[in-house]
Structure formats: C-alpha cells, structure tokens
Amino acid sequence: MNRECLTIIGTAHVSEKSVEEVKDAIYEKQPDVVAIELDRGRYTRLRKEMAGIEEDDTIPITQIIKENKIGVFLVSTILGHFQSKIGAELDVKPGSEMIGAIEAAEDLKIPIALIDRDINITLQRALNKMTFKEKFKFLTSLVTSFFSDDDEADELDIEELKNPENIDEVMGYFKEVSPGAYEVLVKERDAYLAGNILRIKQDKVVAVVGAGHKPGIEAHLNNPEGIPPLSSLVITNEKKSIPWAKIILALIPILFVVIFFLAFISGINISDNLIEFIAISMIMGFLGSILSGSKLISAIVGGVVAPLTIIHPLLAAGWFSGLTEAKLRKIRKRDISNLSNVEKISDLWHNNIIRILLVVIGTNLAVSIATLIILPSQVFIPLFMKIFGG
Known part of the structure; x- marks a missing residue:
C-alpha cells in the first residue's frame, strides 16, 4: 500500500453525517480498496441485514453458560444496548456508516477489506486483562449509564465526539476506569487495524474506522516497526503469573x-x-x-x-x-x-x-x-x- 494514497475516515458509529462523509469520500476518491472496521462475523450480519434476511432468533444461552462466556456475552449485550439506544434517539442504526461504505464500494465494484479483530476475541482479552476491581468499576459505570436520565444526545453531540480534544477526554476517562480494558479495546485494536491496513497490497485505500482509533492508527502507520505480530493479538489464553x-x-x-x-x-x-x-x-x-x-x-x-x-x-x-x-x-x-x-x-x-x-x-x-x-x-x-x- 502507498502510504500517501491512504485516506482514513474517523466516524461516529451512530451519525448520519458520518454515513454521508464515508460515501462522499469513496465516490470522490474511487480507491482500489475500501477497508472497514469490521470482522467477518459482524460483516456477515450486516450483509444479511442489508439483504433483509432474518437470522435465527434463538440465542444459544446454554452454550454460553457451558463455555463459561457469560462475561463476554454480558458486556457485549450491554455495549450493544448503548449503541442501539443512542441510534434510536438519533434515528440512525449502529453500523450505518459501514453499510454506507459497503454500498458505495459495491456500486463502484471496489473490493472490501475487513480489518478488525473478532469481537469475541477482543472482549475475552479485555476481560482477561482486567483486575477484579477494574471489572467491578467498569460494570458499575456501565450500569449507571444504563439508567442515566440524560436524553440530550443529538446529532451535534455525536459529531463533537470526533473532535480530537473530545476524543482525548473520553479516552482518558476510559483509561482511568479500566486501564486493562483500555489497553485491549483501544491500544491493541489500533495496532491490529494499522497492521491489517499495511497488509493491503493495493496502493489507493480508503479506511473507515471509529474516530477514537484514527490517532492511534496513524501513529502506528508512521512507526510500523512498533506494531506487534498480529498473531500475538488474537491469543485468548495467555500465560499469566501464578494465579x-x-x-x-x-x-x-x-x-x-x-x-x-x-x-x-x-x-x-x-x-x-x-x-x-x-x-x-x-x-x-x-x-x-x-x-x-x-x-x-x-x-x-x-x-x-x-x-x-x-x-x-x-x-x-x-x-x-x-x-x-x-x-x-x-x-x-x-x-x-x-x-x-x-x-x-x-x-x-x-x-x-x-x-x-x-x-x-x-x-x-x-x-x-x-x-x-x-x-x-x-x-x-x-x-x-x-x-x-x-
């Protein structure tokens, strides 16, 4: 990939303006590849949603319990709830900017690169890295936000989150609540996304990622020697000190x-x-x-x-x-x-x-x-x- 021909678009995941920004950039630049912040599982679900295909409505809760993945399921459910709730208030479905990128790429017959890590691996690594105190503090923060009466979210607020100053403030709070989760959900994924972007063989690329990841990705692209082997970022049973x-x-x-x-x-x-x-x-x-x-x-x-x-x-x-x-x-x-x-x-x-x-x-x-x-x-x-x- 030619670094000078790379365009990174930082989006808010529940913003209509981000959808328009993504589509406009793809139509204007007509890249060789459109890279999107999705893994294979989420991409497949979005494609089915776009095609109007209804998936099996049953959740394998017994399998979740047997595999001891209750923590991962609970966290992903709560985080998904937040995105859906904000999206409903703004009348924008979570992931709409990714759908916009897929539609524009298909319209121009441009191949798509999936550059994100499997969400289940990400959440499991985050839980593994978090101390009991961090898990308790993180869960308390989530539950408190769950029942927040703040209904003032609007398009302007969401767009303001893409400003570098606001991103730093949000990320700083996240890091304070749980350094372990921050390391996995933000720092590791910055490296993983950057590593996959560098793997793209074509020269001209438009990458669509969350605004919070854009600064970290650019830092890694400027210093690629600091990116760890991507295989080391997908291990969920890391050896730790004596428990x-x-x-x-x-x-x-x-x-x-x-x-x-x-x-x-x-x-x-x-x-x-x-x-x-x-x-x-x-x-x-x-x-x-x-x-x-x-x-x-x-x-x-x-x-x-x-x-x-x-x-x-x-x-x-x-x-x-x-x-x-x-x-x-x-x-x-x-x-x-x-x-x-x-x-x-x-x-x-x-x-x-x-x-x-x-x-x-x-x-x-x-x-x-x-x-x-x-x-x-x-x-x-x-x-x-x-x-x-x-």
Whole structure:
C-alpha cells in the first residue's frame, strides 16, 4: 500500500453525517480498496441485514453458560444496548456508516477489506486483562449509564465526539476506569487495524474506522516497526503469573475433604457433620437461585448439585441452575432489543436474558458464601478442633 494514497475516515458509529462523509469520500476518491472496521462475523450480519434476511432468533444461552462466556456475552449485550439506544434517539442504526461504505464500494465494484479483530476475541482479552476491581468499576459505570436520565444526545453531540480534544477526554476517562480494558479495546485494536491496513497490497485505500482509533492508527502507520505480530493479538489464553487467588480457592474444597478424612481416621463420628455440610450447601444453593428469580425446578437443581460443586473446584452450582433455567425460558434476540425499553432496574427482572444470568450469578454467590463463611464456621472449624483436642 502507498502510504500517501491512504485516506482514513474517523466516524461516529451512530451519525448520519458520518454515513454521508464515508460515501462522499469513496465516490470522490474511487480507491482500489475500501477497508472497514469490521470482522467477518459482524460483516456477515450486516450483509444479511442489508439483504433483509432474518437470522435465527434463538440465542444459544446454554452454550454460553457451558463455555463459561457469560462475561463476554454480558458486556457485549450491554455495549450493544448503548449503541442501539443512542441510534434510536438519533434515528440512525449502529453500523450505518459501514453499510454506507459497503454500498458505495459495491456500486463502484471496489473490493472490501475487513480489518478488525473478532469481537469475541477482543472482549475475552479485555476481560482477561482486567483486575477484579477494574471489572467491578467498569460494570458499575456501565450500569449507571444504563439508567442515566440524560436524553440530550443529538446529532451535534455525536459529531463533537470526533473532535480530537473530545476524543482525548473520553479516552482518558476510559483509561482511568479500566486501564486493562483500555489497553485491549483501544491500544491493541489500533495496532491490529494499522497492521491489517499495511497488509493491503493495493496502493489507493480508503479506511473507515471509529474516530477514537484514527490517532492511534496513524501513529502506528508512521512507526510500523512498533506494531506487534498480529498473531500475538488474537491469543485468548495467555500465560499469566501464578494465579494465587485461584489456587487458594481450589485448595479450600481439598482442605474440607482432608478435614473429613482426618476426623474419620481419628475415630470421630462425622455423620452429623456430613449431614450439616450437605444441608447447608443445598439450602444456600436453593436460596441463591430462587432469590435470583429462578423457577422452582432450577432452584432445586442448584441446591442438589451444590454439595458436589463445593468439593469439585472445576464445577459451579450456578452453571446447573442457569442451564436448567435456560431450558425453561425461551431466549430470543428480541430479549436483547427489549433492553432498549429498560428505564429502571426493576425492568431487568422481566428480561429473560438478564434473569438467567442473575440465576447463574446468584446461585454461585450463595454457594460461595457457604463455602467461605458458613461451612468453615459451622462445620469445619469445630471438626478441626475435635481432631486436635481443642
């Protein structure tokens, strides 16, 4: 690619002016290639939308739970809700500028280059990089914005976001809330987008990207030697330092088993303690599920499996209650679109997607309380004292 023949258009994703700007630039410059900030999955969905093809409305919530991708799904759902809500207020669908670029390119018979990273990889890497504190702060910020009463967004406000000063302010706030997420969602993607632009063989290119990425992309294009290998930016199971917190949590159930075993070989009658362990585990699993809004059968499942999941560090009671709840509730994509109608926290209670996620989280939280607080104080510490004559 000839660097001097590259035109980068920084857009606002829900702006009618951005759609016009993109189309005008493509028709005026008539490039050899139009590069767009989309991955293969999002591009395919947009093409189906353009063709009026309706996709399967069912969301594979059971697969999401089994693959432990609840975090990625929840974040992508909330972020998608924000874009849809702003787009509805401005009467512009999110991604309209990309559709405009596709339509203009097809009209001129210009090939399209997809230069963005798979959204699922991006979100998973972001979650991996974030600390627990960052995740909590980030989620709190999202939920707070979710119920914001600020309805003053308009075309001018959106266009103002493309100004460099405003971009710096927004990015600075984002970096403050979560340096880990900022690193992946902004810095890494700047490098990834720039790397893919440099891979384009044709000379004359128009690249359509979000305004927040334009400064970073240009910086990388000016110093291409600083772009890391793109293969290193798509790894989701990076080796980290020793996860002491996870090791300690995994040792707790092992410690429980050891205490029971020591008590048994010491001749102590452990039948009452076993019954108490099972009863407390089942009650907490049941309560965590039912108080999170599950159906009765899901709560029963969560309670029944709780004792086993406490002993087995690779299992979680919330998975079982959540999977059962998912079988009982038909989840469809309109449940995501219905999030746009949410005005207060109580409205979330009636959304099937949120209800299932709450069941998973609530059951796991209750069983964790049993594991870390109730069972040690009521069962294992007293049993430990008996073993050693306390």
